[in-house]
Amino acid sequence: MKIAILGYGLEGRSAERWYKKHEPEAEITVMEKYDGEDLSGYDLAVRSPSVPPYKIVGARQVTSVTREFMERCPAVVVGVTGTKGKGTTASFVASILEAAGRRTHLLGNIGEPALDALDEVRADDVVVYEMSSYQLWDVEKSPHVAVIVPIEEAHLDVHRDMADYVGAKANIVKHQGANDVVIYDRTNRLATEVASRSAGEKIGYPTEGFDYEVGLLGAHNLRNAEAAVRAVEVLGVTDRAVIQKGIADFKGLPHRLALVREVDGVEYVNDSISTTLTSLRAAILESFDKPLVLIVGGVDQGMGMEAELAKVMDNPKVKMVLLIGQTGPKIAAELEKLGKAHEVVGTMGAAVTRAREVAESGDVVLLSPSAPSFDMFKNYVERGEKFMELVNSW
Numbered sequence: 415m416k417i418a419i420l421g422y423g424l425e426g427r428s429a430e431r432w433y434k435k436h437e438p439e440a441e442i443t444v445m446e447k448y449d450g451e452d453l454s455g456y457d458l459a460v461r462s463p464s465v466p467p468y469k470i471v472g473a474r475q476v477t478s479v480t481r482e483f484m485e486r487c488p489a490v491v492v493g494v495t496g497t498k499g500k501g502t503t504a505s506f507v508a509s510i511l512e513a514a515g516r517r518t519h520l521l522g523n524i525g526e527p528a529l530d531a532l533d534e535v536r537a538d539d540v541v542v543y544e545m546s547s548y549q550l551w552d553v554e555k556s557p558h559v560a561v562i563v564p565i566e567e568a569h570l571d572v573h574r575d576m577a578d579y580v581g582a583k584a585n586i587v588k589h590q591g592a593n594d595v596v597i598y599d600r601t602n603r604l605a606t607e608v609a610s611r612s613a614g615e616k617i618g619y620p621t622e623g624f625d626y627e628v629g630l631l632g633a634h635n636l637r638n639a640e641a642a643v644r645a646v647e648v649l650g651v652t653d654r655a656v657i658q659k660g661i662a663d664f665k666g667l668p669h670r671l672a673l674v675r676e677v678d679g680v681e682y683v684n685d686s687i688s689t690t691l692t693s694l695r696a697a698i699l700e701s702f703d704k705p706l707v708l709i710v711g712g713v714d715q716g717m718g719m720e721a722e723l724a725k726v727m728d729n730p731k732v733k734m735v736l737l738i739g740q741t742g743p744k745i746a747a748e749l750e751k752l753g754k755a756h757e758v759v760g761t762m763g764a765a766v767t768r769a770r771e772v773a774e775s776g777d778v779v780l781l782s783p784s785a786p787s788f789d790m791f792k793n794y795v796e797r798g799e800k801f802m803e804l805v806n807s808w
Contacts, residue, residue: 706780
């Protein structure tokens with residue numbers, strides 16, 4: 415058997431380990447970068463999330479880490495997808511289940527690669543799987559409990575169009591049956607539309623009666639917590655004290671609205687995980703009541719969102735916008751039309767230096783790029799760590 419592993423990030427490496435262990439006679443070839451080469455000589459192509467299925471040519475069979483895991487997993491799976499909030503929601507679910515004494519595996523974007531955990535998963539465990547559109551692209555089995563947080567326009571530099579993006583997300587419910595459940599944000603049009611494709615029970619949120627205490631910043635995290643509670647209720651976890659403990663035990667994701675330090679009365683907050691308009695909107699409108707100096711910008715995904723970003727930042731709370739990365743000049747042009755104070759500073763170092771000059775006691779300097787990081791950094795983690803390094807160097 416000849417296997418081609420396409421891409422060699424976390425999931426590509428995980429796939430290599432899996433097939434070496436479970437298909438020891440196979441001939442495995444790793445292609446760190448794949449761009450449509452003919453794979454007719456291979457029995458199986460294992461794509462990484464970054465490799466679109468439509469680019470793969472010639473292989474007799476195509477699969478992925480997520481597809482292989484879902485077909486083999488013996489346990490109940492809670493799958494969480496959406497554009498923003500899926501990592502926090504998945505973490506809330508896992509934390510509550512652990513507080514309830516359930517053996518839980520947190521996998522996917524937010525946890526370890528799924529195939530690394532598969533041999534350890536038992537039938538009475540629960541798997542909580544954060545699922546991106548790239549991971550869902552070609553799955554043929556849906557989770558028993560699907561959670562859909564808000565879906566917004568994103569990743570159109572990789573997906574062919576918005577229909578392709580939403581269609582990939584919809585695979586989380588496409589193969590559900592009547593005994594399965596989908597939990598969805600009923601205030602979000604696309605989440606509601608995707609949920610309607612499920613053959614299972616449909617549970618919408620938010621609801622007026624949700625009254626658990628959530629320690630994370632922002633009203634959006636209250637919604638994320640409610641989505642998680644509805645999911646664990648489906649699995650029989652209903653004790654209020656246990657649920658509250660699980661919510662309290664989760665302290666938030668790294669690089670998500672995390673206070674780095676306070677200097678001269680100014681709070682410096684790292685929200686590097688922000689890659690969309692939705693996350694920037696939540697940060698400005700729902701998370702702070704102090705004046706904001708924003709650091710925004712990153713990879714240009716070609717979605718034409720600059721005008722919408724500018725409208726969100728045209729808010730009385732925002733006193734200055736410092737722009738970095740490829741999208742910086744385009745956003746600046748839109749902010750100029752609105753008469754909003756801004757500067758194109760280019761680099762993270764220049765942005766942090768200028769932010770310190772502009773900010774006054776009582777302000778918040780917020781890194782919330784609302785774009786991917788690949789134009790300047792390896793990933794959002796490296797971007798956030800650079801911000802923290804600069805802020806902590808004073």
